[in-house]
Amino acid sequence: MRTPYVGGNWKMNLSRAGAVSLAQSVAHAVAGLAPGPRTPEVAVFPSFVHLDAVVNALCAAGSTRVRLGAQDCYHEPDGAFTGEVSVAMLKDLGATCALTGHSERRHVLLEPDSLINVKTRALLDAGMTAVLCVGETLAQREDGATDAINEQQLRAGLAGVTGAQASSLVIAYEPVWAIGTGKTATPEDAQRAHLRIRSVLVDLFGEALGASVRVIYGGSVKASNAPELIAQPDIDGFLVGGASLKAEEFGAICAAAGT
Numbered sequence: 001m002r003t004p005y006v007g008g009n010w011k012m013n014l015s016r017a018g019a020v021s022l023a024q025s026v027a028h029a030v031a032g033l034a035p036g037p038r039t040p041e042v043a044v045f046p047s048f049v050h051l052d053a054v055v056n057a058l059c060a061a062g063s064t065r066v067r068l069g070a071q072d073c074y075h076e077p078d079g080a081f082t083g084e085v086s087v088a089m090l091k092d093l094g095a096t097c098a099l100t101g102h103s104e105r106r107h108v109l110l111e112p113d114s115l116i117n118v119k120t121r122a123l124l125d126a127g128m129t130a131v132l133c134v135g136e137t138l139a140q141r142e143d144g145a146t147d148a149i150n151e152q153q154l155r156a157g158l159a160g161v162t163g164a165q166a167s168s169l170v171i172a173y174e175p176v177w178a179i180g181t182g183k184t185a186t187p188e189d190a191q192r193a194h195l196r197i198r199s200v201l202v203d204l205f206g207e208a209l210g211a212s213v214r215v216i217y218g219g220s221v222k223a224s225n226a227p228e229l230i231a232q233p234d235i236d237g238f239l240v241g242g243a244s245l246k247a248e249e250f251g252a253i254c255a256a257a258g259t
């Protein structure tokens with residue numbers, strides 16, 4: 001059985017005080033989740049500049065259950081890379097995971113698969129969890145290319161990743177047309193895409209390891225649609241954007257993921 005995973009992607013939002021306050025509220029909400037075999041692993045992904053304040057707020061709230069994540073990283077260990085943040089710097093701050101290949105980085109900041117791949121590998125090499133995001137645009141969906149795009153992004157993003165690293169991997173299927181739009185894939189469509197993603201993971205890592213990787217869904221997830229999505233056998237949790245900025249809503253999504 002795969003432990004559900006829920007990530008809150010705060011994107012480029014919140015003041016320092018707002019991030020601290022949200023971290024405290026999320027810690028409180030997650031502490032209230034009933035413990036059990038399906039209690040989700042929860043992570044928050046604040047802006048780089050708020051990581052330090054958020055980790056302190058989580059510690060002060062006595063939270064051992066909310067992990068700290070970054071929204072991006074750079075793969076080089078150090079050097080002349082103005083504006084970038086290395087994996088070691090993130091680790092030093094207490095981050096244990098980071099997103100790679102988020103659709104806003106692919107489509108707004110034009111990150112290619114080759115860069116996403118080296119970032120993913122740098123995280124895994126450092127023993128961190130990499131949450132690799134894949135997903136099709138609306139035009140690609142209308143062309144019937146959803147599975148081909150997911151497969152291409154997975155194979156390129158995971159090139160050189162070893163089976164031993166698969167346990168530190170989470171895949172987020174996030175159809176681009178569903179992110180921040182209020183439109184969600186139907187549970188059946190999401191399940192179909194997750195099943196195909198799972199088959200690529202099995203092809204890459206073998207039956208047992210491929211079956212152990214969490215594949216989570218993202219795209220306008222809310223407390224109201226989370227239960228029907230998590231009821232699908234291959235949806236192992238959520239990556240949440242807008243709704244993760246409201247602690248109560250995010251807590252309800254985490255609770256749904258654990259059912």
Ligand code: PEP
Binds near residue numbers: 174178219221239240
């Ligand atoms: C995201 O940013 O990964 C995301 C899924 O955003 P939203 O939940 O707002 O669609």
